[in-house]
Amino acid sequence: MNTFQIIALTIYAFLAMIDALETDIGLSKPIQAGFFTGLIMGDVGLGLAVGATLQLMILGVGTYGGASIPDFMTGAIIGTAFGVISGKGLEFAIGLAVPIGLFLVQLDVLARFTNTYFQHKADKYAEDGDIKGIERMNILGALPWGLSRAVPVFIALIFGTEIVQGLLKVFPSWLMGGLKVAGGILPALGIAILLRYLPVKRYFAYMLVGFVGAAYLKIPMVGVALLGLALAYMVYQRNSDTPNTLAGGVGEDE
């Protein structure tokens, strides 16, 4: 692990968090973080595999209403980096990324909490009509956010080799095999969480269409998405023609 790699990944973690909050070009998606880390560490294939597996666990899961979710972005960076260093590949990387992602939720909470300080300072600036002060407080909010991701990445990578060697001793083959199975079945969680958000009982038939398309007809994912788009468009047209009273959205059919 060289200095350039450590610095590049630390900066990426900081920027990705800010991007997640603001511009959202996707740097914080586990799959992008995995890809970028793979690129920096010299194993794009592994990065993509780690990122994709983690992505599937939190598909469509967001920080709705200010909730904290597992930090699989940071998990993907650290997991991929150590997967490459150790040469142990996907299972080892996922085995690290998942607990790291779960643990780092605490730092997300800390960042959100720390920013309360800036809010209170801004209240004081408002009393004086100090516009510049308020603006500064909002911008300073970027620090707790960015650092909550950059610091763990930096620390993990600095002590990387030692940590990996230590972990390899405690990762016996029964655990490695188990993690391999876990990597295969964890996407079931991401899917199940989504189904809890969506009106699955009312629109079960459409899920069945997608299933038959992929499982029996072997239509690739993009093809199924287009099929879904066509079905969605038909329903939209029908609903627009006849003013309906149906309510859709999050939490329906719960």
Add this chain to the structure above:
Amino acid sequence: MNNKVDDKKIDDKKITQKDLMKVNIRWLLGGQLGWNYERMQGLPYCYAIIPILKKLYPDKEDLKKALKLHLQFFNTEPDMAHLILGANIAIEEKEGLKAEEAITGIKTGLMGPFAGIGDTIYGVIAGTVFGSIAAYMALNGNSLGIWIWTIWLVFRWILRWWFMKLGYAQGTKLVTTLSGKMKNITEAASILGLTVIGALIPTVIRANVPYVFTSGKVEMKLQGIFDQIMPALIPVALVGLVYWVLGKKKMTSTKTILLLMVLAVLLFNFKILS
């Protein structure tokens, strides 16, 4: 898309197109930086709308009052916030601080429903559709899906600016104009999402049963029997199981992850899954 918003009309008023763009950029780049537990997007909202306040309230006392007003609690889906900012600016330009209650009303009244719509369409549905395409391709070693996703995400910036102008043009009418249409869009989007999820189950969950029956000379693979009943029988059963577990009280996604990992280690070591 711009034809729905009369650009010329905007420029006739105190607030110019340029002012709106300033707010748009400020929210795009700083709309959640100061996010905090106490007032969530309160500080960022004030930050974003400052260019308007400076223009509308030359009197310092008015300005202080307006700053305090906009530092209050606010939280919604970031893309949808552009609509609310736009409507807020329209009312404030017309009525000023007299409309303090109307301003707070439109902010708090819209943030809840808009968060619901925005989270569903952008977070759940788009996240699922683009995320599954990207993940599906990535598992085959192809990064193309990531770039498709990025293009969509950048396209959202254009939508955000359009929302801003739409909110400004509609003002208070926004609620009635949009709510009906939004329901239909959310409805249709859910259908797209569910179709993709249906396809996701047999493609991304990997669970094989290595168990082989032997009775005399006849060998029978258990997985083969399952496949004859239905392809991806185990993935379907797993999703059903996890869906059920998530519906239990006190069950969080974190607990479920840990549960699945323990389950995976057990199933592997009892040679039930490989």
